[in-house]
Amino acid sequence: MVEQVAQMVVHGEAWTLKDLFVLPNEYVYWSIQIVMYPYMTGLVAGAFVLSSLYHVFGVEKLKEIARFALVFSFALLPVAMMPLMLHLMQPLRGINVLMTPHFTSAISAFGIVFMTYACIVAAEIWFVYREFIVDSVHRLSAKTDRSAYESVLLLVYKVISLGAMDTSKEALVSDHKAVKFLAGLGIPVACFLHGYAGFIFGSVKANALWMTPLMPVIFICSAVVSGIALCIVSYYIFMEVRKWAAKRGKNVLLPDGLAHGSAAVDYEHLRSVQEHEVKMTSKYLLIFMTLALTLEVLDMIFRGYTAVKSWDILRDVLFEHDFTKIFIMQYGIGNVLPFIMLLLPGVTVRRAALASVMVLFGVFMMRWNVVIGGQAFSLTFNGFMHYHLPIIPHDLETFKEGFFGAMLVISTPFVLFYFLNMIFPAFMVDKEESHH
Numbered sequence: 001m002v003e004q005v006a007q008m009v010v011h012g013e014a015w016t017l018k019d020l021f022v023l024p025n026e027y028v029y030w031s032i033q034i035v036m037y038p039y040m041t042g043l044v045a046g047a048f049v050l051s052s053l054y055h056v057f058g059v060e061k062l063k064e065i066a067r068f069a070l071v072f073s074f075a076l077l078p079v080a081m082m083p084l085m086l087h088l089m090q091p092l093r094g095i096n097v098l099m100t101p102h103f104t105s106a107i108s109a110f111g112i113v114f115m116t117y118a119c120i121v122a123a124e125i126w127f128v129y130r131e132f133i134v135d136s137v138h139r140l141s142a143k144t145d146r147s148a149y150e151s152v153l154l155l156v157y158k159v160i161s162l163g164a165m166d167t168s169k170e171a172l173v174s175d176h177k178a179v180k181f182l183a184g185l186g187i188p189v190a191c192f193l194h195g196y197a198g199f200i201f202g203s204v205k206a207n208a209l210w211m212t213p214l215m216p217v218i219f220i221c222s223a224v225v226s227g228i229a230l231c232i233v234s235y236y237i238f239m240e241v242r243k244w245a246a247k248r249g250k251n252v253l254l255p256d257g258l259a260h261g262s263a264a265v266d267y268e269h270l271r272s273v274q275e276h277e278v279k280m281t282s283k284y285l286l287i288f289m290t291l292a293l294t295l296e297v298l299d300m301i302f303r304g305y306t307a308v309k310s311w312d313i314l315r316d317v318l319f320e321h322d323f324t325k326i327f328i329m330q331y332g333i334g335n336v337l338p339f340i341m342l343l344l345p346g347v348t349v350r351r352a353a354l355a356s357v358m359v360l361f362g363v364f365m366m367r368w369n370v371v372i373g374g375q376a377f378s379l380t381f382n383g384f385m386h387y388h389l390p391i392i393p394h395d396l397e398t399f400k401e402g403f404f405g406a407m408l409v410i411s412t413p414f415v416l417f418y419f420l421n422m423i424f425p426a427f428m429v430d431k432e433e434s435h436h
Contacts, residue, residue, distance in 0.1 A: 028375045028387045031401045033087040036409045038197040038219060039226070039367045041080045043413075045190040046227010047073035048121065053284065055124075055183035062284075064427075065277040068238075069231045070128065071426040074121050075417035080114065080193075082409050086400045110196050117189045124182040126160070127175045129424050133161050156423060194223040201370060209314060209374040214299045221292035226363035228285045229356040232278055234414075236353040239274040242427065246270055275349050282352040286342045289359065293335050296366070313377050321384055322373050330369060334362015 047069045053059045054066035085091045102108035126133075140146060140154040198219030201210040246267040300318070303311060318326060338355035341347075376385045390402030399405055417426075 028372060028385055030371055030375060031087075031387070032389055032403075032406050033083040033401060033409070035364070035367045035371045036406055037080075037083040037087075038194070038371070039364055040076065040083060040409060040413075041194050041197055042219065042223030042226050042363065042367075043230050044073055044076045044080050044117075044227070045194040045220070046224045046229075047076060047231050048186055048190045048227070049224050050228050050231050050281070050284070052183040052187050055179055056187065061280045062277065064273055065231060065235055065281055067128065067428065068235055068426040069227075070121070070125060071420055071424050072231060072234060072413070072417055073227075074125055075420050076413045077118055077121060078416065079409060079412045082412060086405055086409070106196060106200050110193070113189060113193050113196065117186065117193050120182050120186045120189060124179055124186065125424060126162075127178045127182065130161075130164060130175055131167050131172060132425075132428065133157050134165050134167050137161055137165070153423070160423075191220050191223075195220045201374070209317065209377075210370065212299055212303070214295060214302075215370075218292070218295050218299060221288065221295055222363050222366055224288045225285065225292050226360055228281060228288060229359040229363070232281050232285065232356040233353055233360065234417075235281075236274065236278055236349060236356075238427070239270060243267055243270050243274070278349045278352050279347055282342050282347055282355070285356065285359065286339070289335070289339055289342075293331075293339070316384075317373060317377055321376065322369060325365060325373070326369050330362055330365035334358055334365055338362070 050062070051066045051070040051073060054062045055070075059066075081094070085094055088094060097108055097111035099111075100108070103112075136157045137154065140150055140157065143150065146154065195216040198216035201219075202212055202215030303314060338358040341351055341355040341358075372387050376387065377383070390398040393399035393402050393404060420426075
């Protein structure tokens, strides 16, 4: 027990500077990985909501990016737990949260919701790609000169087909109904998945910055914003790579080239699809941005209007210590500027992608200001702490809780997506479209 307390002190002392600070909270214990935790879970939820705009609400104009968002959401899913595993000094029993139901604990409830959501997304992907899986089994089985990669792919498709080889019209209609049901069920589960993070912060009565019933709603809205923005940026980058490959006739080198069985994708078709999908998605991003920004400003105005006892220290935090981080970086660069960029007429693909990058930065700063800013002031209102992110790691702890630990978390979903895209082509062209 004494060793654990000593570790906790070192854990926070490595990156905390004090300014007239007194007990009870002595260090910034929740560092960059706890900022990454709600950030990554928000991306998962937001990407799924984007895919559901097509599957549930029938927004046909988002058809292409909806499939991409669904696969990308599945790639993001395992990474939602990664920051917690890196942050914990003894994470070996962390799996118990996912395996043992315990409804009185918010963390355990998250485990239940997380597993439920993972099952919903996996099932939805299976129904969306079932026809493709069956076609791939027949196509690869009929091929006599299969490569080692194609043989492995055939085995994978046979396993994940689960023996459901019926591709009749009635079966495909049933698949479509199942997708719509699962997508509709997944929306509230995805929102609860991320809203719970806001619930944990908002229920801490001892912290004046976190204690607000609007916190879960703000987290959910900003999650949808960040997920849609990430899908726009990622879709733009991946389509640029595909356009480059199409121009040089190297489509077969793409990760899904062999799985799709298509070695020729038209450059002009890719360009028009990219332009259409990014511009349409940016309109929905603008809608959700308006909602998220309104809620955050409303919460701040309400705090100032009620001016409870804790408002004095909150005013110092908001308008002095963290003014640059909140009003310039979060609201200015991350909200107002991209909002204007998307609102101006004649939105181009590059402008939408750049605005989405700024939105991602703004949502990250919102998480930073909540997690770090909420720990930065003394609960006795008599001091302030400054958090310095470790850039160059000098041991395992400063690697995990530093810049490179955060980069590891951010890059992992793209690696997972690369391999997932080999099995479930996120840029697949439907049969009826490929004949045009």
